[in-house]
Amino acid sequence: MKKLALLATALAMVSGSALAADLRVKAVKAPPPPAFDPWDIAFGSSITNDYVFRGITQSNHKPSVSAYFEPRYNVTKDVQLYAGLAGASISFPNRAAAEIDIYGGIRPTFGAFAFDFGVWGYLYPGGTCHYGAAVDTAGQPLSAECATNALVNGNVIKKNLSFFEGYAKVNYTVNDMFQFGANEYYTPSFLGSGAWGNYASITGKFTAPSSTFGSSGLGMYVSGEFGRQWLGTSDSFYGTGFTNPGFAGPFPNGxxxxxxxTWNIGVGFTYKVFTLDIRYSDTDLSKGDCNAFTSDFAARGNITAASGTSITAINPTGVGSNWCGAAGIVKLSADLTAMTSLK
Incomplete structure (x- = not known):
């Protein structure tokens, strides 16, 4: 009997151990992986004291607000398709008060290299032609609107300044702190002027370690960019007809x-979805060449060769613009994504 009791006890222990083992296996069984959701949406807004684009103010050195909306589709974890709609307040010579951007492209990633290829359209609704004559310098007839309206400083500007650019960008992440990039943009008609434009730049960014501000959640970075804008010849609309003594003469072909x-450098502070960016921007354009390029409605100067301080080969009037000079920029922005920021 004693042997039978011992045997029964042993069998019970083995059976219990097997049951316990079986229960442990069931307890740690992994749940099925969540379904991959390739869709995401990025959106945000900003306010700045000066909207500067490639070193040139787009808001007459006045405050500007902007917002964007960007649906994204992740084909794989390394390939993303995207399209976007953005808007910003501006102050243009043709009196357009808003910039509307429509863009789209693809962002492939290969290890530490992140690429971005796409097309960007810049739309400027609400503009008015300012010329002050019935024909341009090539003798081409202009609309009644162009003939009726004129800027006080003699600059001329088209009603429609909309244009598009194709672009290619690459960003290389060295580590958690250092990133470097290169950008290339091309358009056959910059600001609808008829002049082709090619912009290339290099960028750099240093991000402070997350421990810099302890557990506050505050982040910091320092970034900068150096770029060069190449430009072609405008159409005849922008040729100048001044023939006063000492001036370079007309440009009937544009x-x-x-x-x-152009270059900029600045420091930024981040907290959750917010970024405060403080930046210095400048170009090497003279006031005269800046005026010829921008048709700045606020440009001032004298049209006599003796007193004009901004006379250049392409700006014979002597009117000078400060739209391309040094600028201090403070920008507060918020950027979110539906998949992460809103969870």
């Missing part, structure tokens, strides 16, 4: 705009 360098 103005060969001056190429220029």
């Amino acid at each position: 103005i060969n705009y001056a190429d220029y360098n």
